[in-house]
Amino acid sequence: MIGLIVRRLLQLPVIVLVIYTLTLTLAWAIPGDPLNNDEGRQPPAAVKERMLAQYNLDSFWTFYFSYLSNATGVDYVADRLDGTIAADWASAEALGVAPRERLVFNLGPSLSYEDWTVNEIIVSALPVSATLGIVAILIALVVGVGAGVIGAVKPNSFADISTLAVALIGISLPSFVTGTVLLLAFSVWVPIFPVAGWGTVDRIILPAVALSLPFAAYIARLTRMGMIETLGADYIRTARAKGASEQTVIVKHALKNAFLPVLSFLGPATALAMTGSFIVERVFSIPGLGEHFVNAVQTKDLFLIIGVVLVFATMLIVFNLIVDVLYRWVDPRIEQ
Amino acid sequence: MVKLAAPLLALVLLAALTVFTDRPLPPADFNFINGTGVTTIDPQRMSWMPDMRLCRALFEPLVRNDVFTPGFDIIPGVAESWEVSDDGLTYTFHLRDDARWSNGEPVTAPQFVYSWRRALLPDTAADYTALFQLIAGSQEFFDWRSAALDAYVEQPVKNRAAAEQLWQDTLAKFDEMVALDAPDDRTLVVSLYEPTPFFLDLAAFATFSPVYPPLVSQYETVDAETGVLRLETGWTKPPLIVSNGAFQLERWRFKRDMYLTKNPHYWDADAIAIDSIYAPVVSDPNAQVLAFETGSVDWVTDLAVSYRADMYAQKLAFYREHQAEYDRLKASGMDHMEIDRHLPSDPRKNIHAGPAFATYWYNFNCLEKLPDGRVNPFHDPQVRRAFAMAVNKETIVKDIKRTGEPVASTMIPPGSIGGYVSPRGLPFDPERARAELAAAGYPDPSQFPTVELLFNKDSGHDLIAQSLARDWQENLGVKTRLAQKELKVYKDDLKKANYMTSRAGWYGDYGDPTTFLEVNRTGDGNNDRKYSNPVFDDLLDQAKLELDPAKRMAILSEAERILVEEDLPLIPIYHYVQMYLFDADKVSGVTPHPRTNQNLFLIDILGDSKGPDVSRRMPTPAHKPGSTDEGQEP
Numbered sequence: 001m002i003g004l005i006v007r008r009l010l011q012l013p014v015i016v017l018v019i020y021t022l023t024l025t026l027a028w029a030i031p032g033d034p035l036n037n038d039e040g041r042q043p044p045a046a047v048k049e050r051m052l053a054q055y056n057l058d059s060f061w062t063f064y065f066s067y068l069s070n071a072t073g074v075d076y077v078a079d080r081l082d083g084t085i086a087a088d089w090a091s092a093e094a095l096g097v098a099p100r101e102r103l104v105f106n107l108g109p110s111l112s113y114e115d116w117t118v119n120e121i122i123v124s125a126l127p128v129s130a131t132l133g134i135v136a137i138l139i140a141l142v143v144g145v146g147a148g149v150i151g152a153v154k155p156n157s158f159a160d161i162s163t164l165a166v167a168l169i170g171i172s173l174p175s176f177v178t179g180t181v182l183l184l185a186f187s188v189w190v191p192i193f194p195v196a197g198w199g200t201v202d203r204i205i206l207p208a209v210a211l212s213l214p215f216a217a218y219i220a221r222l223t224r225m226g227m228i229e230t231l232g233a234d235y236i237r238t239a240r241a242k243g244a245s246e247q248t249v250i251v252k253h254a255l256k257n258a259f260l261p262v263l264s265f266l267g268p269a270t271a272l273a274m275t276g277s278f279i280v281e282r283v284f285s286i287p288g289l290g291e292h293f294v295n296a297v298q299t300k301d302l303f304l305i306i307g308v309v310l311v312f313a314t315m316l317i318v319f320n321l322i323v324d325v326l327y328r329w330v331d332p333r334i335e336q
Numbered sequence: 337m338v339k340l341a342a343p344l345l346a347l348v349l350l351a352a353l354t355v356f357t358d359r360p361l362p363p364a365d366f367n368f369i370n371g372t373g374v375t376t377i378d379p380q381r382m383s384w385m386p387d388m389r390l391c392r393a394l395f396e397p398l399v400r401n402d403v404f405t406p407g408f409d410i411i412p413g414v415a416e417s418w419e420v421s422d423d424g425l426t427y428t429f430h431l432r433d434d435a436r437w438s439n440g441e442p443v444t445a446p447q448f449v450y451s452w453r454r455a456l457l458p459d460t461a462a463d464y465t466a467l468f469q470l471i472a473g474s475q476e477f478f479d480w481r482s483a484a485l486d487a488y489v490e491q492p493v494k495n496r497a498a499a500e501q502l503w504q505d506t507l508a509k510f511d512e513m514v515a516l517d518a519p520d521d522r523t524l525v526v527s528l529y530e531p532t533p534f535f536l537d538l539a540a541f542a543t544f545s546p547v548y549p550p551l552v553s554q555y556e557t558v559d560a561e562t563g564v565l566r567l568e569t570g571w572t573k574p575p576l577i578v579s580n581g582a583f584q585l586e587r588w589r590f591k592r593d594m595y596l597t598k599n600p601h602y603w604d605a606d607a608i609a610i611d612s613i614y615a616p617v618v619s620d621p622n623a624q625v626l627a628f629e630t631g632s633v634d635w636v637t638d639l640a641v642s643y644r645a646d647m648y649a650q651k652l653a654f655y656r657e658h659q660a661e662y663d664r665l666k667a668s669g670m671d672h673m674e675i676d677r678h679l680p681s682d683p684r685k686n687i688h689a690g691p692a693f694a695t696y697w698y699n700f701n702c703l704e705k706l707p708d709g710r711v712n713p714f715h716d717p718q719v720r721r722a723f724a725m726a727v728n729k730e731t732i733v734k735d736i737k738r739t740g741e742p743v744a745s746t747m748i749p750p751g752s753i754g755g756y757v758s759p760r761g762l763p764f765d766p767e768r769a770r771a772e773l774a775a776a777g778y779p780d781p782s783q784f785p786t787v788e789l790l791f792n793k794d795s796g797h798d799l800i801a802q803s804l805a806r807d808w809q810e811n812l813g814v815k816t817r818l819a820q821k822e823l824k825v826y827k828d829d830l831k832k833a834n835y836m837t838s839r840a841g842w843y844g845d846y847g848d849p850t851t852f853l854e855v856n857r858t859g860d861g862n863n864d865r866k867y868s869n870p871v872f873d874d875l876l877d878q879a880k881l882e883l884d885p886a887k888r889m890a891i892l893s894e895a896e897r898i899l900v901e902e903d904l905p906l907i908p909i910y911h912y913v914q915m916y917l918f919d920a921d922k923v924s925g926v927t928p929h930p931r932t933n934q935n936l937f938l939i940d941i942l943g944d945s946k947g948p949d950v951s952r953r954m955p956t957p958a959h960k961p962g963s964t965d966e967g968q969e970p
Binding site: 191285 | 345374375376377378381382458459462463464465466469478479482496557560564568569570572573589590591592593616617618619620622623626627629630632822823824825827828831861
């Protein structure tokens with residue numbers, strides 16, 4: 001177990017470096033000028049040149065290495081060692097002002113949100129997306145496992161077919177439809193929830209439900225399949241034979257095994273849900289990370305594209321690792 | 337199961353704690369959605385409309401526009417008075433004694449020098465640097481600094497001391513080269529290369545606002561490797577930010593909201609009729625409308641929903657129900673928002689479509705050959721005229737846009753600039769168009785090369801392109817091909833002149849015809865048409881030297897006439913409208929002026945017993961427009 005964790009954590013920087021190189025190469029190839037406004041005024045050529053140079057956007061390799069050295073903290077450590085930071089502190093003290101904050105892992109400035117650094121954007125947006133994502137995954141788990149179990153206990157019953165039908169709708173309907181319908185139904189026609197925004201508990205329910213639907217549907221199908229399979233197994237017959245109640249059989253014996261495929265799905269699903277959904281966040285005006293995956297590409301905001309991709313990649317790797325660890329914990333047979 | 341749920345629940349609690357530990361702020365007096373949100377509030381670096389709208393609330397430049405006058409008259413801001421030298425080159429501003437920053441410190445002239453210098457440095461390199469480069473010596477300074485930075489990178493010794501030395505030299509050089517001086521704390525003297533009658537209008541522009549040097553300078557550090565002054569933006573966020581306008585920024589959360597409160601130190605604080613402003617970020621257009629309809633915001637500044645044309649049709653239906661009353665009010669010279677206040681209360685009237693200082697047009701590539709080597713038929717002005725007269729703009733406005741846009745035959749929206757008489761432009765005349773095309777050497781239009789129309793794929797540009805293509809096919813008999821591209825690709829093609837015809841648009845920046853005309857000057861950075869006519873360029877140069885305002889306007893009018901009647905480097909299609917959503921019975925202070933510079937400090941909630949509670953309105957244009965831009969002594 002420890003070996004697995006150490007091995008995976010050692011792989012992580014290598015994978016992230018490869019992803020960084022690929023992402024930057026692709027993002028660099030996006031046609032267009034990252035400093036261009038949509039309808040805006042074009043500055044004189046000399047100004048334009050200086051603007052590109054400000055961000056090292058005039059050379060791929062300068063950008064590649066300067067970004068790496070800033071993001072990995074090399075730049076910070078170097079400044080620390082050669083006394084630049086100490087000198088800054090001294091001069092700030094001499095002026096009687098608070099020293100400028102220096103980031104260790106500096107992901108650079110955003111080109112489209114000029115007053116914000118990528119670090120600030122991620123620090124502000126990731127918890128929002130993460131909260132929404134976790135709530136959505138919890139809803140999906142409860143609803144999905146519940147529906148799956150009901151269906152598996154009485155296959156082809158009305159309850160089974162109706163949950164399957166709902167699951168099918170959940171998977172097929174895009175979230176801009178379900179989100180908008182939820183918004184219309186529960187904010188406009190029956191005004192229970194606020195229309196848009198973030199910051200209070202009642203604002204999380206509708207978007208979390210909208211976000212959870214496809215996950216819930218998939219979990220329901222996984223649970224149902226797993227349950228039908230396990231309910232036919234010999235040990236279940238044994239459990240029933242020894243007189244265990246139906247509830248114990250289903251929850252304690254069958255579900256525990258049937259849950260394994262759901263668990264392996266949960267790793268990537270949680271990473272996906274927590275890094276935000278472009279559509280759900282847009283429909284409900286949630287200040288999460290999701291929209292940056294799309295908008296940053298459209299505006300060719302290089303720093304932001306790389307920042308969000310690296311965060312997503314790291315989370316995906318870490319959550320897969322967590323799931324693998326949990327797997328071994330829940331089902332010790334895998335270790336052998 | 338419980339074993340699994342426990343860590344998940346712990347995560348939820350942790351995340352929820354970080355998100356929901358809000359400091360609750362009291363409900364604001366005025367709530368509005370500021371377009372798609374603010375990207376920067378550093379005045380010298382901004383170029384977006386929502387940024388500038390906010391900037392005018394937080395910062396105050398030397399002078400302001402009175403946005404409720406037809407001429408957008410200049411009125412005092414931080415400067416209480418000013419003089420212009422007889423040659424029109426030197427402006428002397430006298431700063432008021434009681435101008436204060438939000439921390440109580442006085443606003444001084446050297447702070448303006450500091451702020452404007454930021455805009456003039458190649459290190460800042462901002463979109464609007466060019467507007468500041470009217471100041472004498474500024475272009476030479478820009479070149480000097482650029483060269484000095486290039487030389488610095490080449491030199492062997494690069495360290496903090498060397499970089500710091502270069503910066504000190506730069507400051508000395510700026511004082512020596514650029515004609516921008518503060519002889520004392522309350523006097524600012526600026527000299528220009530040429531007499532620029534709209535300079536005061538520029539001085540009222542958001543990017544000419546001051547920043548607070550003791551704060552901002554901490555975020556400007558000299559980079560030892562490159563010698564460049566690195567600008568960081570940490571200072572723009574509360575609680576650090578210090579501003580000198582009517583409001584101060586209490587809170588700014590990324591992509592979430594902004595909260596502004598009245599600046600108690602503002603010299604004219606008594607005139608402000610609201611104490612606080614809340615601006616949530618709502619990016620989805622449908623959610624914006626919902627937020628307005630459920631009462632959580634009072635004003636949507638840029639109505640972008642796909643069904644806005646239907647909403648506007650509803651409003652026209654509402655007007656028809658009150659036709660007699662509407663006609664009477666209209667005839668009395670009332671502006672369209674004031675008319676709404678005099679009609680019965682009705683949710684349909686909350687949509688407001690007014691003219692904007694902007695034009696939608698189609699570019700012709702004017703180069704002799706296209707970048708791929710093909711001969712370009714649109715190099716010939718006669719061909720361009722033929723194509724311009726073959727476009728039925730009326731259908732585009734009536735059947736596609738459907739939001740009351742005026743059909744355009746000129747670049748500059750007529751009536752938007754006091755004292756300027758717009759040329760007539762060309763009519764829609766398919767017969768004349770065919771004759772022109774035949775005379776240009778294409779008696780058989782099927783011999784004409786296939787015409788390509790370039791446009792970006794959003795905002796309904798496709799429908800307009802289809803309409804144009806059909807007009808050209810039917811009225812001229814030429815073949816057409818639509819080229820729809822991603823915004824960035826489209827922009828790139830425009831800049832490289834890699835197109836035959838393309839959609840484009842332009843928003844004017846300041847109250848002078850040159851804000852539109854200059855983009856057609858030979859070699860201008862925004863001349864995507866690569867149009868070049870020495871006669872036109874010469875007229876622009878003549879206008880620069882002309883001191884008599886009326887004569888100058890006549891010269892510029894002649895220049896525009898060449899563009900829209902003879903040379904047609906572009907086909908004006910329509911003038912934009914700005915669409916707002918607000919209840920005019922409740923909100924006052926939104927100006928109906930075509931220049932659409934909205935000032936939040938003029939907002940008054942009617943009937944809340946704060947402020948005068950009397951609606952602001954445009955005076956009926958009884959006096960002749962044209963008394964604009966001359967420095968009036970208050």
